[in-house]
Amino acid sequence: MAKQYGLLIKWALDRNNLIKTPDTAERGEHYRCPLCKESVIFRKGKIRVPHFAHKKNVQCTLERIRKIVAQYKMVEVFSDWKNSTGEKPQFLRRCGICQKWSFQNLSDKVDAIDSDFPLSDGASADLVLKSKDIPVALIFIDFNPNPSKLKNLPINLPYIVVDPNEIVKNPYIWQPINDHFNKNICTSCIKTKSILAKQTYGIELKKNNFQFRTIRCWNCNHTILVFLWPIRQKEGLAASQNCISRPSTLVEKYSDFTGSSYLANTCPHCHSVQIEHYQQEPREFNF
Template sequence: MLIPYAVDQEGNLYNAKEAGKEKQYYCPSCGEKVVLRKGKVRTAHFAHKANAKCSEETVIHKTAKLLIQQVIQSWKKENKKAPVIIVKCPICYNPSEVRIVEQIRIEDALLEYRLPEGYIADVALIANNKIKMVIEIKVTHSVEQEKQERINIPFVELDGYEVINNPFVWKPLKYKLPFFVCDNCKDAYKKFLRKAKTIAQKTRVKIPTEYYLYGITTCWKCKREILVFTWAGHTSLDKRAPKKKPIPSTIQYRYSKTAKQKYWANVCPYCGAIQGDWFLYDEPDNPFIDCNLVDDSSFNYKKNMLRIAAHAKEMGML
């Protein structure tokens, strides 16, 4: 069995490629002496004696935990680089680097830490004597579903072999993390807000800060850029008045010749033309395409506005 890392008498972790033969090294899992084998043919590694009972699974599992701890401690104490987590942005769904340990201000990493729920965490990331995040290492067995559901703090499950390959880049197999937005979506949101403010000033339409979501579109009739609105629970050709007052001035109960009925519609502040619900909700490039308008506890105003901004950037409107 090839052992990629071993510890010295002081408990310092060494990569076989960087270790010198002048020291004695020990298995990070069972603590038995190991031999450094470093030649021109085979990859540098440590090896047990023939009668060792340690398994590859336990070695990889313990080594990965030690590497996570070492990376966190070297970042905090020696000002070395912090690890990043690669996860999909919840807005644009593109892979993004999240510097989570910096965001939640981690101070230390403790191994095999007992959680309040009674479970033992492979690695617990600590700040102000409180557990801020849990890291579980998978070699052959994934974290149990019950454990995953009962852990009430952020956690990630990492592949042990991937950690050993690169302990600075974490690619979770499973995760539960605080809400984050990638840099591209943050930039899109800032640009969207600036442009929306400019349009609002030109049209004298007040921008809401809650309940009413707003997007940017071009009036089909006069071809000017305008703001359009929607809200939680809104449906196409909706006859129900919005619940929140004041209602934006360009949301009006109007008769549509196309729909042959009255409904609460967006109208152009310049020419007064109704902006049809089909265009606003059903066309492939509609401004509210990624919005979740379900009128219940799942409605999230900020997430919806971020999605509207990201879509506007994708459509070349910002």
């Protein structure tokens, strides 16, 4: 019997498909392996450390079980948050400007999380975040992600890779080890950006509903702000021209192709037109 149950694991599923550890398990209850779903035996004695005894098989290893536990925990934490019975999970990401770690809230518009989202080549993402049943971001759970493997996957959504070890330790903090979300800007850099906007662009970001983002100028490589203009799509060019709070780097240009004028973002340092960015829509989500 001892050899048959040679795999000792730290996690098991209870009757409600919730992850249990030896500290929270109870004698007499039925528990299953999170990966293969086979029965495991809860053991708690005076000599050995409490554990779940698992029959040996080819499929289940401690590493694979830890990964599936991380997946369960992320789904559980998300569901508790949406049911108002738990805290909101947070991303811990590097600021795209200063590179310091900062917390970023998960958008309230994300209303669902599902496991094992299929990709077109037969592969799958471990988790998908959805808004109104539409996928908006993917999460891969991996110990040592292979960048070239991820690069070749048919991924057309923003995604991150998280370490299952860190998720198991604290499932409320989702810290990417490979980050392909939209650039995160920390509070300190947002404050600096606001000062920059007032000094360089002649506007106050807090007093106007500007839609903007940070890019590097293609010509001089300075970090600059580019704006979506008009502020509201129903506004026309004439209304924008008369707006006294319009950023000073938005310059009127004329297109021979369309035979009309438009406002283009320009660099405040070298004055080059940022032609690829002046019409770009901002993302609805923070990733």
